[in-house]
Amino acid sequence: MGVYVHIPFCEQKCSYCDFHSIVVGEVGVFSDLVDSYLLSLRREALYYKPLWGGRTIHSLFLGGGTPNLVPPERLAALLAFLWEELPCSGELEITIEANPHSLTPEGARVLAAAGVNRVSLGAQAFQDELLQAIGRLHRAEHISQAVHNVRRAGIKNINLDLMFGLPGQSLEQWQDTLRQALALKPTHLSCYALTLEPETPLARWVEAGFAALPGEEEQVEMYQLARGLLRAAGYEHYEISNFALPGWRCRHNLLYWRNEPFIGLGSGAAGFIGGRRYLNVPDVQGYILSWEKGSPLYEEYAELSRDEEMDETMMLGMRLLEGVDEEAFRRRFQVGFSEVYQGAIAELKAKELVEEAQGCLRVTERGLLLENRVSAAFLR
């Protein structure tokens, strides 16, 4: 089981971003807001404590927003609290997402001393003009500095988030980004295609003709280029967008793809525990007020039926290249997926989108590019 903590603060809004985060204002006001927010996170963690049901927590993920905008000492105090109050495994994976330009050597040292053992850096690209085009505040040189700072603090497990399909990005630039990322020897790489989210500034610029994204074919070429280069460099392609050196897969994200329980803490955070899914209202002040009163403020809350949980397990699991294990599915639901999804599987096989191997159902090379279609087939 895992815990996700959402830290919804950013220095400015990137032009493509629709994640829940607010732009921090004046320092003194932000400091008070952070204190109230961190206190609410503690209250929320205690609220869910009776639901742990004897499970051990194997991963803790501080995501955002930009978690490293919060002073590291205060994050360290939050981690110490969670460590003390929750049934954490001695082998806990603790990840923090960070922006390359704002992770200082001192900050990295404080976080490492607090138990952080994995850092995920939002690198995105190694060309300053592309970083500027999507509204990122860092520049290429900050990425290698941040990797260096993290390593000097003693943290070996480093992920770099990279993006392709950026406005004006060429195949050569993407190749250069991949090569520069590989030269830094991270343990893990995430390669995401930019998705145009409605209501973002970038979507409006594209609509108005001020920016153009690479076409679909070019994006497929970029994806295949990443697969080829990263696999040749020894990285295992284990999830649609994720690559890891052997032994360095992200434990926390595996938990999502295997549809295992997790608690989400924070404004806008989602959780899945005791067969219930919830989504907190993405409103920082509302979140703080709700925990002053001692109760959650949900935007969505649903008790999943067994059928829904099965569907989700298949839909999420098919994102993994190893696929879904029939025996594990049977242990969980007392029925095999080949009985439940007989028709859907036959249809996907006829289209050569999925195949069976080593007791698992997994996507084929063709299915990998049409994963949305594969997942949708399991939604009853």
Ligand code: SF4
């Ligand atoms: S730093 Fe991340 S969360 Fe913040 S605006 Fe940019 S993409 Fe969104």
